[in-house]
Amino acid sequence: MTLSVSNLTVHHGAICAINQVSIDVPAGKLAAIIGSNGAGKTTLLRTISGLKNPTRGDITWNGQSISRIKPEMLVRRGISHVSEGKSVVPELSVRENLELGAIWRGNKKEAKESINQVITIFPRLGERIEQRADTLSGGERQMLAIGRAIMAKPQLLLLDEPSLGLAPLVVEQIFQTIRQLATSMNLTVLLVEQNAMGALKIADLGIVLNLGKVVAVNHAQALIDDPAVRTAYLGY
Numbered sequence: 014m015t016l017s018v019s020n021l022t023v024h025h026g027a028i029c030a031i032n033q034v035s036i037d038v039p040a041g042k043l044a045a046i047i048g049s050n051g052a053g054k055t056t057l058l059r060t061i062s063g064l065k066n067p068t069r070g071d072i073t074w075n076g077q078s079i080s081r082i083k084p085e086m087l088v089r090r091g092i093s094h095v096s097e098g099k100s101v102v103p104e105l106s107v108r109e110n111l112e113l114g115a116i117w118r119g120n121k122k123e124a125k126e127s128i129n130q131v132i133t134i135f136p137r138l139g140e141r142i143e144q145r146a147d148t149l150s151g152g153e154r155q156m157l158a159i160g161r162a163i164m165a166k167p168q169l170l171l172l173d174e175p176s177l178g179l180a181p182l183v184v185e186q187i188f189q190t191i192r193q194l195a196t197s198m199n200l201t202v203l204l205v206e207q208n209a210m211g212a213l214k215i216a217d218l219g220i221v222l223n224l225g226k227v228v229a230v231n232h233a234q235a236l237i238d239d240p241a242v243r244t245a246y247l248g249y
């Protein structure tokens with residue numbers, strides 16, 4: 014199941030945030046999208062998950078156009094989005110937040126199995142299952158946001174800055190978990206990150222965005238080895 018973005022242009026009012034972008038992510042591959050602040054990374058993810066309408070261009074998933082489909086319908090087609098910042102309900106418990114992720118499936122038994130699966134991936138969440146989400150640490154909240162996305166049994170996972178604000182050790186752990194998830198669930202993943210090195214290290218391919226345009230696409234390791242990418246995005 015390939016994700017294909019072709020000639021996509023997206024505006025915020027007069028601002029052109031995504032400018033004629035074309036990207037192909039083959040099934041089961043993890044693609045890292047890197048780029049400076051304001052490059053259009055969040056806009057691209059929000060457009061793929063149906064939260065933002067494109068001005069022009071098309072997005073296909075499994076060969077079918079999804080560019081005019083509402084987010085709640087896209088979840089049913091296997092697309093889960095973990096947005097930038099807090100994507101959990103603070104007043105609800107860890108368990109309730111996880112259950113929300115599976116709500117449209119309407120199958121209590123399946124939801125229970127999925128909760129067990131999430132707890133296996135993130136044991137910390139199991140220890141805090143009845144605790145309110147607003148009492149979790151930043152890292153635990155990020156685990157919960159990813160866990161909730163997994164509850165929907167996605168085939169395509171869109172992650173916006175999962176490492177934001179986390180301590181280096183937790184960042185490393187989150188990246189490793191994302192890699193393992195992608196492999197074990199055969200997920201196609203779009204991973205947007207400011208932590209370009211961390212993301213490229215676990216990715217199959219890398220996409221560099223600058224001012225709304227794709228400026229480089231390559232195997233992740235090739236981008237790491239590219240002197241221009243190193244200087245501009247990896248800081249050495």
Ligand SMILES: Nc1ncnc2c1ncn2[C@@H]1O[C@H](COP(=O)(O)OP(=O)(O)OP(=O)(O)O)[C@@H](O)[C@H]1O
Binds near residue numbers: 028030048049
């Ligand atoms: N709701 C909005 N209204 C107006 N302009 C917006 C809106 N959202 C984003 N933009 C603009 O679109 C451009 C792309 O923003 P976007 O959030 O996609 O960038 P980003 O690559 O995710 O940046 P960051 O790394 O800071 O999260 C920016 O210039 C931003 O100011």
Ligand SMILES: [Mg+2]
Binds near residue numbers: 054056097
């Ligand atoms: Mg962003």
